[in-house]
Amino acid sequence: MIIVMVRGAAEEHVNQVIKEVQDLGYSPHLLRGTERNVIACIGDERGKYRIQALESLPDVERVVPILRPYKLADIETRPERTEIDIGGVKLGGMELQVIAGPCSVESEEQILETAEAVKASGAKFLRGGAFKPRTSPYEFRGLAEEGLELLALAREKTGLKIVTELMDPHHLDLVAEKTDIIQIGARNCQNFPLLDSVGDLDMPVLLKRGWSTTLREFLMAAEYILSRGNPNVILCERGIRTFESEYRNVLDLNSVPALRSMSHLPVIVDPSHGTGRQDLVIPMARAAVAAGADGLMIEVHPHPDRALSDGPQSLRPERFDILMREIARIAGAVDRTLTLGG
Ligand code: PEP
Ligand code: MN
Numbered sequence: 424m425i426i427v428m429v430r431g432a433a434e435e436h437v438n439q440v441i442k443e444v445q446d447l448g449y450s451p452h453l454l455r456g457t458e459r460n461v462i463a464c465i466g467d468e469r470g471k472y473r474i475q476a477l478e479s480l481p482d483v484e485r486v487v488p489i490l491r492p493y494k495l496a497d498i499e500t501r502p503e504r505t506e507i508d509i510g511g512v513k514l515g516g517m518e519l520q521v522i523a524g525p526c527s528v529e530s531e532e533q534i535l536e537t538a539e540a541v542k543a544s545g546a547k548f549l550r551g552g553a554f555k556p557r558t559s560p561y562e563f564r565g566l567a568e569e570g571l572e573l574l575a576l577a578r579e580k581t582g583l584k585i586v587t588e589l590m591d592p593h594h595l596d597l598v599a600e601k602t603d604i605i606q607i608g609a610r611n612c613q614n615f616p617l618l619d620s621v622g623d624l625d626m627p628v629l630l631k632r633g634w635s636t637t638l639r640e641f642l643m644a645a646e647y648i649l650s651r652g653n654p655n656v657i658l659c660e661r662g663i664r665t666f667e668s669e670y671r672n673v674l675d676l677n678s679v680p681a682l683r684s685m686s687h688l689p690v691i692v693d694p695s696h697g698t699g700r701q702d703l704v705i706p707m708a709r710a711a712v713a714a715g716a717d718g719l720m721i722e723v724h725p726h727p728d729r730a731l732s733d734g735p736q737s738l739r740p741e742r743f744d745i746l747m748r749e750i751a752r753i754a755g756a757v758d759r760t761l762t763l764g765g
Contacts, residue, residue: 424449424463424464424471424474424475424486424487424488424489425461425462425463425464425486425487425488425489425499425500426440426444426461426462426464426474426477426478426483426485426486427459427461427483427484427485427486427487428440428459428460428461428462428482428483428484429459429482429483429484430458430459431459432459432460432482433481433482436480436481436482436483437453437460437462437482439480439481440462440477440480440483441453441462443477443480444462444464444474444477447464447466447470447473447474448466448467448470449464449465449466449467449470449474450464450465450466450650451463451464451465452464452465452495452649452650452652454495454500454501454654456501456502456503457503458503459484461500461501463489463494463495463500465494465495465650471488474486491685492639492643492646493639493642493643493645493646493685493686494646495646495649495650495654496642496645496646496649496656496685496686496687496688497642497685497686497687498684498685498686498687500687501687502687503687504516504683504687504689505654505656505687505688505689506689507627507655507657507689509548509584509603509604509627510584510603512547512548512584514627514657514689514691514717514718515657515688515689515717516717517758517759517760518759518760518761518762519712519716519717519718519719519750519754519759519760519761520547520548520691520717520718520719521541521545521546521547521548521718521719521720521721521747521750521761522546522548522549522550522586522604522629522691522718522719522720522721523537523541523544523546523548523549523550523720523721523722523723523743524537524538524541524548524549524550524551524586524722524723525537525550525551525722525723525724525730525737526551526552526555526695526722526724526730526732526733526737527551527552527553527555527563527565527566527570527730527731527732527733528551528552528553528565528566528570528573528574528587529566529730529731530573531573531576533724533725533726534549534551534573534574534576534577535576535577535580536725537549537551537723537724537725537740538577538580538581538583539581540723540725540740540743540744541583541723541740541743542581542582542583542764543744543764544740544743544744544747544763544764545747545751545761545762545763545764546583546743546747546764547583547584548583548584548585548586548603548604549574549577549578549581549583549584549585549586550585550586550587550606550720550722551570551573551574551577551585551586551587552565552570552587552588552732553565553566553567553568553569553570553571553573553574553587553588553598554567554570554587554588554589554590554591554594554598555588555732556588556590556608556610556611557732562732563731563732568597570587571587571597571598571601571602572601574587574601574602575601578603584603584604585601585602585603585604586602586603586604586605586606586629586720587601587602587605587606588605588606588607588608589605589606589607589617589620589621590608590611590617591617592616592617592620595620595621595624599624599626603626603627604626604627604628604629604657605621605624605626605627605628605629606628606629606631607621607628607629607630607631608631609631609632609633609634609661609696610633612630612631612632612633612636612640612641612644613633613636613640613644615647618630618644618647618648619647619651621648621653622647622648622649622650622651622652622653623651623652623653624653625653625655626653626655627655627656627657628648628653628655628656628657629657629659629691629720630644630645630648630656630657630658630659631659631661631693632658632659632660632661632663632678634661634662634663634664634672635663635664638678638681638682638685641658641682642658642682642685642686645658645686645688656688657688657689657690657691657717657718658682658686658688658689658690658691659690659691659692659693659720660674660675660676660678660679660682660690660691660692660693660697660711660716661674661692661693661696661697661720662674662675662693662696662697662698662699663675670698670699670700670703671696671698671699671700671736672696672697672698672699673697674692674694674697674698674707674711675697676692676707676710676711676714678690679692679711679714679715679716680714680715683715689717689718690715690716690717691716691717691718691719691720692707692708692711692714692716692718692719692720693719693720693721694707694708694711694719694721695720695721695722695733695736695737695738696722696733696736698736699735699736700735700736701727701735701736701737701738701742704721704736704738704746705738705742705745705746705749708721708746708749708750709749709750709753712750712753712754712757712759713753713756713757715757719750721738721743721746722736722737722738723737723738723739723740723743724737724738724739725739725740726739727739747761747763747764748763751763
């Protein structure tokens, strides 16, 4: 059930509702909006009549049921879109955000060179994996702690915000300390203990869609994080697996408008993993922006031919610069802004 407060409701009345909800054995989630506050009540649907009775409390406008199972992610619960503030940079608003960098952090030289280049083109976020999920145990699995240190160094030198993947709840503190956004990879989209662990944090989480998760399952995965009290979830479409074998994945751009109609959470698109081919990245980045994405994640490497992971889908910095210029033009056509570098 959701309890919608009247516009300008007194704080003490909001608190009173929260307390009554708790007393009824429900867990209240206060969603603050610029227009009005809403309290989502999560608990046994059988007691919904008792929540309904709270409609008589002061400053309560109405009490309405939430019908879909992803209650906190549901756009019905929060009609205003969620904007996430990452150290002063907003994701989910008017400004399109771009996260760029190598698949894996490989060396100081590689990460610093990439960071400087993507910053010069206008990206505000640097990505790079320190703990890499690889299909084969014999492949490069990341520099681990050393990789996190190198990301922190790049942050210090460039001021870029950092995005890196967490694979194991044991590394939670280590990763949380060195990054601005924690990435949960496609392989872990439904790793529920891992989702719970980031749900207990107060920092942004970039959740990638599993290659065989439906949108409903994807939103239920986000719900795991939201239900623990962390509202800062960014959804990332990164392609799904189909019968087509010309490319690594099929970038499902239907999901962009579909997710935005189902949920208030920001949606970004990763055309690098979504195609697996560097020649397809720029056109699909343009399409993602046209489809309404709030941002993009792009793999960039100074020497893709020497990359230790995902070289074939990585752009050289010069091509990334072209991508930025091209998407800036599309952004203007869909009422978004993108600040270019240089
Ligand atoms: C990545 O971002 O490098 C990655 C491993 O992506 P995904 O989880 O989408 O496969
Ligand atoms: Mn990769």
